[in-house]
Amino acid sequence: MRYDFAAIEKKWQEKWDKARIFHAEDHDTRKKFYGLVEFPYPSGAGMHVGHIKAYSGLEVVSRKRRMEGYNVLFPIGFDAYGLPTENYAIKTGIHPRQVTDTNIAKFTQQLRRVGFSFDWERVVDTTEEGYYRWTQWIFLKMFEKGLVFRDTALVNYCPSCKVVLSNEDSQGGKCDICKSDIVQKSKDVWYLRITAYADKLLKGLDDVDYLPNVKMQQVNWIGKSTGAFVNFSLAGTTEKLRIYTTRPDTLFGVTFMVMAPEHPVLDRYRDRIQNAAALDEYREACAKKTEFERTQMNKDKTGVKIEGLCAVHPITGKEIPIYISDYVMMGYGTGAIMAVPAHDERDFAFAKKFGIDIIEVIKGGNVEEQAYTGDGEMINSDFLNGLTDKKTSITTMIKKLEELGVGEAGVQYKMKDWAFNRQRYWGEPIPIVHCEKCGMVAVPYEELPLRLPAVENFAPGEGGESPLAKIESFVNCKCPKCGGDAKRETDTMPQWAGSSWYFLRYIDPLNAECLADYEKLKYWLPVDWYNGGMEHVTRHLIYSRFWHKFLYDIGVVPTAEPYAKRTAQGLILGPDGQKMSKSRGNVVDPNDVVDTFGADTLRVYILFMGDYASAAPWSESSMRGCKRFLDRVAQLAERATGTGVTKELETPFHRTIKKVSSDIEEMKFNTAIAAMMTLLNEIDEVGHLTVTELGTLVRLLSPFAPHLCEEVWESIGGEGFCSLAAWPEFDEAKTVLSTVEVAVQVCGKLKGVVAMPKGADKDTALSIAKADERVAAAIAGKTVVKEIVVPDKIVNLVVR
RNA sequence: GCGGGUAUGGCGGAAUUGGCAGACGCGCUAGAUUCAGGUUCUAGUGGGGGCAACUUCGUGGAGGUUCAAGUCCUCUUACCCGCACCA
Numbered sequence: 001m002r003y004d005f006a007a008i009e010k011k012w013q014e015k016w017d018k019a020r021i022f023h024a025e026d027h028d029t030r031k032k033f034y035g036l037v038e039f040p041y042p043s044g045a046g047m048h049v050g051h052i053k054a055y056s057g058l059e060v061v062s063r064k065r066r067m068e069g070y071n072v073l074f075p076i077g078f079d080a081y082g083l084p085t086e087n088y089a090i091k092t093g094i095h096p097r098q099v100t101d102t103n104i105a106k107f108t109q110q111l112r113r114v115g116f117s118f119d120w121e122r123v124v125d126t127t128e129e130g131y132y133r134w135t136q137w138i139f140l141k142m143f144e145k146g147l148v149f150r151d152t153a154l155v156n157y158c159p160s161c162k163v164v165l166s167n168e169d170s171q172g173g174k175c176d177i178c179k180s181d182i183v184q185k186s187k188d189v190w191y192l193r194i195t196a197y198a199d200k201l202l203k204g205l206d207d208v209d210y211l212p213n214v215k216m217q218q219v220n221w222i223g224k225s226t227g228a229f230v231n232f233s234l235a236g237t238t239e240k241l242r243i244y245t246t247r248p249d250t251l252f253g254v255t256f257m258v259m260a261p262e263h264p265v266l267d268r269y270r271d272r273i274q275n276a277a278a279l280d281e282y283r284e285a286c287a288k289k290t291e292f293e294r295t296q297m298n299k300d301k302t303g304v305k306i307e308g309l310c311a312v313h314p315i316t317g318k319e320i321p322i323y324i325s326d327y328v329m330m331g332y333g334t335g336a337i338m339a340v341p342a343h344d345e346r347d348f349a350f351a352k353k354f355g356i357d358i359i360e361v362i363k364g365g366n367v368e369e370q371a372y373t374g375d376g377e378m379i380n381s382d383f384l385n386g387l388t389d390k391k392t393s394i395t396t397m398i399k400k401l402e403e404l405g406v407g408e409a410g411v412q413y414k415m416k417d418w419a420f421n422r423q424r425y426w427g428e429p430i431p432i433v434h435c436e437k438c439g440m441v442a443v444p445y446e447e448l449p450l451r452l453p454a455v456e457n458f459a460p461g462e463g464g465e466s467p468l469a470k471i472e473s474f475v476n477c478k479c480p481k482c483g484g485d486a487k488r489e490t491d492t493m494p495q496w497a498g499s500s501w502y503f504l505r506y507i508d509p510l511n512a513e514c515l516a517d518y519e520k521l522k523y524w525l526p527v528d529w530y531n532g533g534m535e536h537v538t539r540h541l542i543y544s545r546f547w548h549k550f551l552y553d554i555g556v557v558p559t560a561e562p563y564a565k566r567t568a569q570g571l572i573l574g575p576d577g578q579k580m581s582k583s584r585g586n587v588v589d590p591n592d593v594v595d596t597f598g599a600d601t602l603r604v605y606i607l608f609m610g611d612y613a614s615a616a617p618w619s620e621s622s623m624r625g626c627k628r629f630l631d632r633v634a635q636l637a638e639r640a641t642g643t644g645v646t647k648e649l650e651t652p653f654h655r656t657i658k659k660v661s662s663d664i665e666e667m668k669f670n671t672a673i674a675a676m677m678t679l680l681n682e683i684d685e686v687g688h689l690t691v692t693e694l695g696t697l698v699r700l701l702s703p704f705a706p707h708l709c710e711e712v713w714e715s716i717g718g719e720g721f722c723s724l725a726a727w728p729e730f731d732e733a734k735t736v737l738s739t740v741e742v743a744v745q746v747c748g749k750l751k752g753v754v755a756m757p758k759g760a761d762k763d764t765a766l767s768i769a770k771a772d773e774r775v776a777a778a779i780a781g782k783t784v785v786k787e788i789v790v791p792d793k794i795v796n797l798v799v800r
Numbered sequence: 801g802c803g804g805g806u807a808u809g810g811c812g813g814a815a816u817u818g819g820c821a822g823a824c825g826c827g828c829u830a831g832a833u834u835c836a837g838g839u840u841c842u843a844g845u846g847g848g849g850g851c852a853a854c855u856u857c858g859u860g861g862a863g864g865u866u867c868a869a870g871u872c873c874u875c876u877u878a879c880c881c882g883c884a885c886c887a
Contacts, residue, residue, distance in 0.1 A: 171883085213804065213882085220803065220883060227887085245887060258887090301885085327885045337887045345801085346885055414886055534881080608825070610813055614806090615880090622812065625825045631840095659816095671814065674824035681824090743820040748868050750820055774854095788867050794819045798867050 003634035005598030009707040013115055021721055022066075022117040024073035026507075026520050033070040034524050035062040036503050036563070038532035038540070039077040039124075041495075042103035043084055047110045048580060049588045049618065050572045053606045057569055057667055058531050059116050060607065063703035064664050066117070067727035073524055074117055075506035077124035078104050081132075082495040083161055083177050086426035090459050096426045097454075100127055110590055114599045115707055117723070124505045126498030131505060132428045133449035134515040135497050138547060140431055140442050141554060147193045148420075150440065154262065154330070155419055157185035162460045164189055166419040166494065168539045184287070187464070190421040190430060190491065194546050198222050198413040201545055209565040211613070214537050221538040223414025228398050230338065230407035232257065232311040235319060236272075239265065241311050244333030244412055248401065249393035252381040253340040253361035255351065257311045257322045258303065260330040261286040266306075274307040279324060286326045301327055301350040314406035315382070325350065333412055342367040418543070420494060425458035425467040427492030435479035435486040444480050452492075466490040499540050500547040503527055503562060515556065522558045530563040541566070567667060570614040572606070577617045588618055600705035601627045607669035607704060629677055630708055633701065636683070637715045640694040649689060651737050652682045653696060657730035660700050669704070676701055691716045696728045736792075744769040745796040746778040762789045769795040 016022065035058040040051055055076075062074040080100045089096040104125065111118065124131055142148050156165040158175035164187055169176040194201075202222050205215050227246035234241055241257065259265065261283045270276055282304045303325030311320045327346055328337055341351035341358045348371035351358055358367050361381045365372025378384040378393055383400065387393045401407030421430060431443035431450040443450050453474045458467045468474055468490035479486035501515065507524045508516035532541070548562040573579060574586025581587065593602045605623040610616035656679040663672035679697065683689050689697075695718055702709035702722050713722035736758060742765065744752050752774045756765055766787055769775055779799050786798035 216804065217882060223883085223886065225886070243887080247887080325885095328887075329885080332886050339887085344887070346887075349885095412886075414883085538882085608812090614813095616812065619812065619826070622826050628840095629825085670812095671824080674814075677824055741820085745820085745868075748866095753820065786867055788819090790819055790868095794868080796819080796867050 003631050003708065005600060005630075005707070008711045009113075009115060009594075009599050012707045012710045013112065015710075016117075016721070016723065017120075019721070020121075021724055022072075022074065022119050023121055024075075024119050025071055027523055028071040030069060030071040032073065032524060032528075033062070033065040034073045034527045034529075035065070036074075036506075036527045036530045037076070038536060039079050039499070039502060040107055041079050041082055041084070042100060042107045044088055044099065044103055045582060045587075046103075046106050047590055048572075049590050049593070049602075049606065050580060052114055052590050052602065053572050053612075054531065054533065054569050055111075055116055056603055056606050057567070057612055057669065058529060059603075060664055060669060060703040061529060063117055063706065063723060064661075064727060066724060067699065067702070069726075072117075073122075073506065074119060075122045075124075076111065076116070076118040076120075077122075077502055077506065078107065078126065079495070079499045079502070080104065080125055080127040081427045081493075081498055083163070083422075083424065083426070086424055086458060087161075089426070095454075096458065097127075100125075113594050114590060114603065117706070122506050122509045124502055124509050126502065127426075129449045129451065130510070130512065132452075132498065134505070135428050135493065135501070136431045136443075136448050136450060137445060137515065138501060138551065139428075139493065139497070140445060140448075141556075142192060142550060143432070143442055145550075145554065147196060147550065149191050149193065149417075150188060151191060152186060152188050154184045155187050155189050156182045157187065157464070159183055162464050163422045163424055164419055166496075167416045168418070168496075168542070169494070171538070184289075185464075189419050190489075191417040192420045192546075194418045194543075195413055195415060197546050197549055198224070198415055199411075200549050201542065204545065204549065204561050208561050208563065210563075211567050214534070214541070214566055214568060217534075217537045218542055221415060221542060225412050225414075227410060227412065228394075228401060228407050229334070229410040230314060230401060232314055232320070232338070234265070234269070235310050235312050237269065239268070241265065241322075241336055242334045243336050243338050244410060245338055247340065247343065247394070248397040248407070249378070249381075249384065249390060250340040250343050250361050251313075251315065251338070251397055252384070253342045253359045254313060254320060254338045255341060255357045255359055256339045256347075256354075257320055258325050258328045258337050258339050258347075258350070259306075259322060260328045260335040261324050261326055262330040263324070263335045265336075266324065269309055272308050275304070278304055279306065282324060289326070301325060301346070301353050303327075303350065303354070305354070314401070314404065321356070323350070323354070331416060332414070341371065343371055343373055345371045345373065347371070418546075420497075421489075421491035422494050423460055423464050423466040423491055425452075425455065425460075425492065427494065428452070428497055429468065430489045430491055430493060432489040433477055433479055433486045434489065435482060435484060437484055438479055438481040438486075441479055441481045441486070447480075450488075466492065468492070496540060496543050500544040501551070503530075503544070504548075504551075504557065518556070518558065525557065526559045526562055526564045528564050530566045532566070532568060534568045537568075567613070569612055570610075570616065572609070573615055573617040575618050575620070580618075586618075593623070597623060597627050598630075598707075600630055600708045604630065604673060604704050608673045610670055612667045612669055626673075629673075629680065630705055632680055632684075633697070633705075634708060634712065636680075636689065636694050636697070637712045640689050640691045640716060642690045643692045644690055646686060646689055646693060648686045649683065649693060650734055652679050653693060654730040654734040655736075657696070657700060657728045658732075658735050661727070661730070664703070673704060695725075698722055699725050699728050740792045742769070742792065743794045744772060744775050745794065746775060747798055748796060751775045751778050758792060760791065762787075762791075765789045765791070765795055769797070 037055045037058050062072050066072050085096050085099050089099050156170040158165055158180055160178045160180040170182045173182050225246050228248040229244055231240040231242050303323045306322045311322055339347040341347040342360045360367040362376045363379055364374050364376030375390050378387045384393050398409045429450045429452055433441045435441050453471055460467055475487050477486055477488050504516045508520045551557045552560050576586055578584055605626040608626055656675050659675040660672045698709040698712045706723055710722045738758050739755050740758050741753050742756055752772045754768055754772050756768045782799040784797050784799050788796040
């Protein structure tokens with residue numbers, strides 16, 4: 001058979017499409033499988049081979065599941081709201097809607113050429129009215145349940161993109177979109193109270209099968225810590241200075257307190273503070289620093305002592321000086337700490353610099369030299385003295401604090417609430433109306449979608465306000481509650497909004513009554529297997545779990561967790577070993593590869609490159625090897641004759657079926673392909689195979705190289721589509737030859753390989769091994785002191 | 801600083817979990833086919849030694865456990881990823 005990949009691929013893509021063989025049937029009686037891949041952001045650059053890798057893993061699994069008789073849902077869509085499109089639109093003057101449509105068309109064409117078995121009848125586009133209507137609906141439900149709030153706060157702000165960013169979007173102090181330095185800015189911010197779900201998000205991880213590093217990253221991001229809240233009083237006031245600590249056991253070691261420069265107590269007691277000017281100066285200097293600068297300068301501690309205001313120790317009643325310092329953050333705990341220099345490195349550094357007393361309360365180190373953070377016997381600590389177990393000390397102290405009414409056990413999370421608004425045009429409008437009389441009022445559900453108005457100028461305002469603010473017809477409206485004049489919220493939602501629930505919409509993409517029919521959700525959920533990038537683990541993955549858990553709580557979805565299993569693919573690096581990027585000029589366009597080598601070769605190569613979860617550099621010459629492999633498979637179509645089993649090939653086939661079947665489940669695609677290459681080499685050595693056997697080989701290979709396999713399947717008279725043919729089965733007993741090769745060692749050195757019957761007992765194995773010429777020579781004249789036999793594997797003779 | 805990971809030929813990577821290290825592919829060498837380039841085919845291909853059968857060394861480094869270690873233990877080096885003044 002001539003392997004004309006271009007013709008073959010086009011032919012079968014059309015046939016599949018016409019026969020709708022990848023269409024998922026709701027409520028089908030077959031077992032269901034929902035395989036999900038992260039839908040792409042349709043950027044102007046088009047797809048690169050990294051996208052192909054991201055989808056190829058579950059593409060193979062989904063194709064295998066269909067052949068195993070499952071009703072498979074393997075959908076695709078487009079996460080199309082977002083800044084790059086808007087920035088491109090501003091630059092070129094082309095409307096984002098048009099840019100998006102063009103890009104989606106390009107992506108669709110690229111995806112189809114690779115022959116992915118997506119259900120194209122379920123495509124979702126987050127920017128479509130019928131879709132974002134439900135994004136807004138979920139937002140309003142959260143508003144209704146008190147999970148949405150507005151606050152004026154210091155936020156992460158990107159001066160280049162002119163938007164507020166969430167904590168997740170500004171990791172490392174850089175803007176996630178343009179990599180500019182983030183600054184802190186006081187703005188009106190809409191928050192989603194994700195912290196209310198922190199514990200559920202953490203606990204839910206126990207019930208799902210996620211890659212260990214995925215799970216761990218989420219655990220760290222949520223950052224649960226247990227400790228205690230302690231109320232210190234402010235001398236001469238009724239005010240309590242509340243702090244959070246994970247080490248309440250060290251309470252007797254407190255020698256000073258530190259407040260974040262932004263702490264509100266400072267303003268409340270301004271009149272009592274004698275050095276207000278000095279404090280103001282310090283506070284202003286801090287405000288100018290970026291979050292990045294503030295967290296990076298962790299060597300040299302700075303701060304100012306507050307004169308005229310001091311705290312009172314809740315147990316000893318001693319007066320304790322208070323400082324302000326930017327090593328304490330307003331955003332974590334209570335924005336104030338009790339400082340125990342003897343047992344905390346940061347407090348120690350601060351105390352040394354400012355000449356503050358150090359009181360040792362745990363024995364074990366030299367606290368004049370450095371902070372001791374280890375365990376040891378409690379001293380200088382009243383009722384804790386003599387205790388040596390940290391846990392006991394902590395619980396004893398917490399009990400005491402509770403008795404005295406000055407503190408209690410508490411939990412803190414590093415995760416912060418989700419800053420949810422963006423001062424941009426290309427996003428879902430936030431469906432809230434501001435009324436002078438009624439305050440913030442939800443747009444009634446029946447008025448959804450609140451449409452994004454068409455505008456000419458979608459550039460953001462200089463003051464960082466949304467482009468929508470300039471459109472009077474949009475802004476001015478009537479209050480849904482009182483009917484009076486009101487103004488619409490003009491900010492839009494972040495890109496992550498639409499992607500937080502897209503996997504639900506695939507289940508019922510056209511529903512106009514609800515986001516998805518409950519019965520259909522019950523049939524398809526949870527997503528059985530979700531594959532995506534590591535970069536989304538502390539963003540999209542955590543956001544979408546939050547939304548899903550909320551929807552579960554209000555009875556809209558039937559499962560507590562959206563994804564039963566989550567894996568991640570590794571990056572494809574450029575041929576130079578560097579991350580693929582436009583600026584490096586090392587990006588590989590899948591269209592070019594499909595043109596030269598064909599889609600099947602591209603697919604096989606991408607999965608053959610290496611471990612699916614690891615990064616691997618692109619190599620065109622390696623890809624030629626994959627092309628050669630497929631060429632040789634195509635040749636077999638002419639060589640296969642007769643039916644039934646070729647004796648010499650029986651074991652190789654059973655072994656390969658077993659290996660490929662299990663490797664796919666473990667995402668070890670590289671070794672699955674290697675096993676098929678090995679089988680092909682064995683076929684060539686034998687020099688003959690039957691049509692039956694070729695049918696088995698192409699069914700095994702079909703998930704990887706489906707077009708070629710269909711063509712071969714057809715040419716040998718296979719029934720129906722190869723893509724729907726039954727997955728080959730193996731007989732365990734036939735995966736091993738009746739004669740096995742056993743290595744024989746003398747004193748751990750390999751002396752020979754002998755053939756013996758499978759399962760030979762120790763005595764048989766030994767006599768066969770000793771009969772081997774080389775082995776006999778090696779033990780001649782020596783005493784065998786130990787004989788080790790591992791059946792079917794190895795014989796080791798220890799001689800003296 | 802904390803947490804996680806990786807290290808195997810010239811290259812990408814295998815190794816059924818303690819049992820023949822280097823599967824499979826690339827590249828390379830020699831030969832065949834071809835007017836030539838490409839393709840295809842055959843043989844070889846971890847290092848050292850030997851005409852050879854063979855021998856010896858070999859999984860970042862140093863020790864250890866074991867009949868047997870890429871795999872387990874101790875120490876150590878380099879790189880990658882995530883978080884980072886988280887109280």
